[in-house]
Amino acid sequence: MSGIILYFNTAIALAVPILMVSIGVCYQEKTGVYGMGSDSSMLLSCFTSIVTLIATGNYFVAIVVGILSGGLMSLFFSIFAVRLGTDQTLTGLACNFAVMGLTSSLLRLLWGVDGIPMMEKPASVPIPLLSKIPIVGEILFDQPIVNYLVYIIIPISWWILYRSTVGLKVRAVGENLECADSVGINILKTRTLACMVAGMCCGFGGAILAVQQVGTFADEMTGSKAWMGIIAAYFGGWSPIGATGAAMVFGLAMALEKRIQLMSFISLNSYTVQLFPYIAAILVICLTGKNRRHPANMMHYYQKQ
Amino acid sequence: MSIKGTSKDKKNVIETIFRFSPVIGAVIGLLAAALFVMLYNVDPITFIGALCKGALGSAKAIGNSLNRATPYIIVGAATTIAFKCGSMNMGQEGQVFMGGLGVAVVALILPSGTPALIAIPLALIGGMIMGAIFISLPIFLRVKRGVNEVVVTLIMNYMATLIVSALVVGPLGKVGASYPCTENFGEQYSLFNWKSVGHLHVGIFIAIAVAILAIYMFWVNPIGLKARAAGSSPAASLTAGINPTKVFIIGMLVNGAFCGLAGGVELLGRYNNLRGGYADGIGWDSLIVALLSGMNPKGVIPAGIFFGALFTGVSSLQRSIGVPSALLSLIKGIIIVCVVTGTAIEKYHLNRWLTKKKTVK
């Protein structure tokens, strides 16, 4: 029984940063701005949140700083990609490179060869009654406090995107820029804001990863997590609920990979086993990802005549 | 409707200058990077000097730069092809890796006495086939199931590195290797190279040939016209009797095959065995090259050489003036942002700014 709980807990832990990125990507890509640069927001936030944590010792402040720096990074991205109309993919990739270099050189500047210290990670907080529910309760409601925040962000994001007027604007911008402009939606503002919200989500994901899960900063510590987030958004159809499902699939598959390694009867080398989550992801996409169409104005730049 | 007479000298000068906006962007990017490097007590002039010297300062540097440009040009050209055919392949990285695998499989199967003139082409064809096979899954899923190829190719990038590693550690692996790799292929598989020119290998000619082929196919041959039509407007091309799905499939396959070729050339040009991680980052950098070229095969050679030189120059900095390696990707990022900004300004804003100035006067 504890095995199952651990398995799901690991899956959730793996999924949460991916999920936050993918929710961010939902906002951003719904307005037709490619989320290639998510990694930059996430990585920068990992760095700033840990630095803040070391400086202040306060988790809350650390996470807030992480979120803000993610948003700032995205703002920087949007100045180029949204305002000036630079190629979104290239700008995103360039931001990723830049932040990779920036964080690791700052890391050296600040801590040098001694390396950054390892910080203690906050314990999980069981929710009084709910966590008593067997299995489900133990899996879902005995989590670090930030994860509960993520639980709330998912439905709120869905509601914002699909039920609120703001969401309607966001989606309209992604579908038909001219139409959006003609009904009085400020495209620049909408896109820039969506990018910033996306950056803040990625920043939150990064802060969770650094402060809650790892407890320190390592070069390129986000690994492929931001990419996974982008993929999850795609195949969740840019809906926060869909993206949650996709991120959970990734989390479960990645957690399963370690289980498979433990099974002695399949003697495969580690690389073969590590292929498993990706195969699973592709299988799931085959089954569910049919005819996902990205927003019609993806990567289109809008310039007022 | 009337056309305003083209006017004035000054405006034209500015416009001509901005034709070279990518170059200007690159220069500004270098200056920005130089300012940043000052944080590390490196003099900006030394920095730029060292960067240029490392990229183009000697025969060896030029050789290194061209070697690095080789896969960029091949993959870049292939990517522009696929893009013009209406597909968004993001799986270059994986396809390049698989190309190396194809080369290795052929090289390990062929009898060891095969002469180079037969062995190398066969091996490279093996690479191309492998690249094409690897890209077939996203094609199939897109055509038959409507699954977006961006997602699948992205995921398959991760799979490719793992597949190569798994095979190199497993069935193809050399026993007792100090790092995961296959047996050596044999001398005959090494691409001819000039030692004195930084081991510049003949791959660069293959690359230029591929780029020229792409230019020919796209701007001269009628097939290219049809493909471009299908890529930019599927409905209209259907009416004109072109099958956009077929174009998509062929474009993707060509992309996969040429990525495989690039992987093969890289492998045979630099190494004599297949090893995990041998092509790390090439696919991504090539995608950048393709994008920098404006997804136009014509721009791929200069963009590829620029990026190859940038990469070589930047990675020589640590050796020459001790700039920490961590800064290198920052410098790369700054320069790319500046180049794309230059392009965007030329494309969208320049005219407007110029005319605005005028009306103010």
Place this chain on the structure above:
Amino acid sequence: MDNEYMVEMRHITKTFGKLVANNDVSLKIKKGEIHALLGENGAGKSTLMNVLYGLYGKDKGTVLWNGQEINIKSPDEAIKLGIGMIHQHFMLVNKFSVLENVTLGIKEGKWIEIPTDEIRKKIMELSDTYGLNIKPDAIVENLTVGEQQRVEIVKALYRHSELLIMDEPTAVLTPQEAKQLFKVLYKLKNEGKSIIFISHKLPEVLEICDAISIMRDGCLVEEMENTEDLDEAKLANAMVGRELNLEVVKSKCEPGEVVLKLEGISCDGINASCGVTDFSLELYRGEIVGLAGVDGNGQTDLSELIMGLRKMTTGKIEFLGQDISKMTTKQRRELSLGYIPADRLKSAMIPSMSLTMNMCINKPDQAPFGTKWALNQKSITEYTERKMKEFNVVAKSSGEVGGNLSGGNQQKLVLARELGEKVDLVIAVYPTRGLDIDATHFVFDTMLKARDEGAAVLYISTELEEILQLSDRIGVLYEGRLQGIMPQQEAEVTKIGLMMAGREVEVK
């Protein structure tokens, strides 16, 4: 000064790069009037309206709103002032429902949940009051163009605009729908609102407008009151600046051999279309067969079926005695035929490519465009320029991209491509949609010329007038079936009208 004018545009100049689209235009709209804005394709009407609406920035000039000088920088501000606009190219989000499209950009309820029920009720109210027949929950991409046009109207009405700009609202409406719209306009006018009405259909302009402004080449050339002694010819002449002959001169029809034979062909519909059911027709050399019908009754399906763009479920198609049912579009393109599809921006032109490339797209590997191995750029350019002259295509150069041409010129380019060489069969679907009188007549002339040169012409249109003028035989399409076919001499408007509505009418 009393604010007699609701809006005054003064000395507006607007350029696109080197092209001057509006040159020192001044336009005055009174309160409570329906003001027509006329002009040839590309005269700058839409541009001027887009400037007024804030969608385009202006280079020079001022706008007065109720006597007050204002600077409208974005549609947002225009909407706040009470300006509504129905755009020539629909401004609708295809993936959204009608309700969402109407809600879009409405200020009430920022950050809050969309008051869906309330809005639905209001839409239904509007729909009932003005007789628009709107389904609030339908997805826009599943609607016919006529329905989409009505959604645009509801969108504008919903905002209670003081000034309503309507850029060719009747281009895709049936006569009945147009009548309905005019009622709406009168009602609005009586409520004291002003309307700017752009149209190429002069009779309706004469019918409903109080004042008329005419643009030519980016300049406002004439302003007039709509008085008794105005007629179509006068308007048309003012628009083009020279005498126009609006008569269609037609020689006698002498049908020859069968060119196209359709035997009971059918296909399934997609989205909003109804498909084609058991359609049989023979087309002879030297005749024009007009197919009338309300939009959405299988016109597009039929043409696409003939071109092999749709899967044929039953039937047989013969071209000059050869069975082409199994042929691909590519193979059919090798035959001597010309095809003018319904949606020119989407299906006929590649907006991002140059005119030369658009010209050779059908057969790039054949003379004079090139060989299997290479395009002959020089001869393509030469050919394109020759045809452009022949077909009167106005563009900066043959290297201009297709998307930058005005609608009329795009259509002419398509005509030049499809009918530039002698062909045996012409299939034209709505070829005059959105064209000005001059261009429309040019299309007529081209069709007649093709006919006289021995081609069989299948002319599909929703404009009964055109069909009656042009055709030798007239058929009616209803729900994908051929409701009946008759020689032009026997065609009566009432009879065809009944058939178009689905009534079975005795045809001799």
Place this chain on the structure above:
Amino acid sequence: GCGEKKDAATGNSASSGASSASSGASSASSDASSASSGASSSSSGSSSSADKKDMSDIKVAFILPGEYNDGSFNQKGYDAMLYCQENLGVEATYVDRIDTSLQSETLYDYAEQDYDIIVSWGAQMEDDVVDTLAEEFPDTQFVIASGTKANETNVVNIQISGKHLGYGYGYMSAMKSKANKVAFIGAGQGSQAYTDEVGGFIDGAKAYNEDCEVTIMYLNSFNDIDECAQAAEFCAEQGCDVMFADVSGAYKGLFDVVTKSEGKILTFGRNADHTKEYPEGCLSYIENDWGIKMADVITNYAENGKWGENVFCGFGSIVSGWTYNFDGEPGWNPALVSEEEVADFQKNVIDMIANGGWDPTFTTEDANPGTY
């Protein structure tokens, strides 16, 4: 000249390297260093004395594949560079983060410049070095740290015996495991050194207790702390109570898990003295002084000129690869490892292997992930 040096060294340090681990009396490495430098000076006569170089004239380049401050293997290289610079006065420089794709370029660049000694850190580059560079640049001295290959003329390889290392860890793990379940967390399967280490680990654990369950698990990356922590949690959930991770930066993840267990899970420090941070559960850490090793190589080069040799470091070898230290001192964690256990280890691992009692060959399949 090299042959003599080797012979001389054998007599001097064979026992000290093996025994220091148990006795804790003195550092084996420093012994070895003094031994070899002593040996070199004594044997200098036989080699051409004209070769003798001034330390300050010698230029050394270290090529590190990973981050210079990864707190692990690459940092050892950086430290070794600093050590040589300070203690020998040579002109030393380094480059880090040299990916596979940059290796040959970097190696050639240094070889063509007038560097005397080029140190390639890790086995990744050794084929390039041994097969091509060494022949092309016969006047340059190449050194491979922790590789498997050398040549006779100008490539020195310091080969740390992964096999011995792994066996030792495995044996001690099995000895300390109450649940009879131990785990090894690794990354980058495939190199012979790694295969040997894993194979040795399994063999060592089984040698202590045939029924001991050994779990082998691999991470996707050497640096993913989070992943390492998750792997450790899985192993803990399986019941493993002694775990060892040989991954560069990611070991921090394992440490996080074992620290939380408050002494229930035991582990070993790797490359850094974790016994200080976690005395309640850290059995020892390995002191592998690359600085001294590199200093020896450079000194010998200065005295005798270039040479090629595979310097094997393991139990019973001429030069010991490492010592087991606790809290800065040689020896095991006294609170966790009793005198008898240390003696057992000395007898059944160090002495047994030194006497040639165990020398299998492992293939990659032997190191596959799974439970053994």
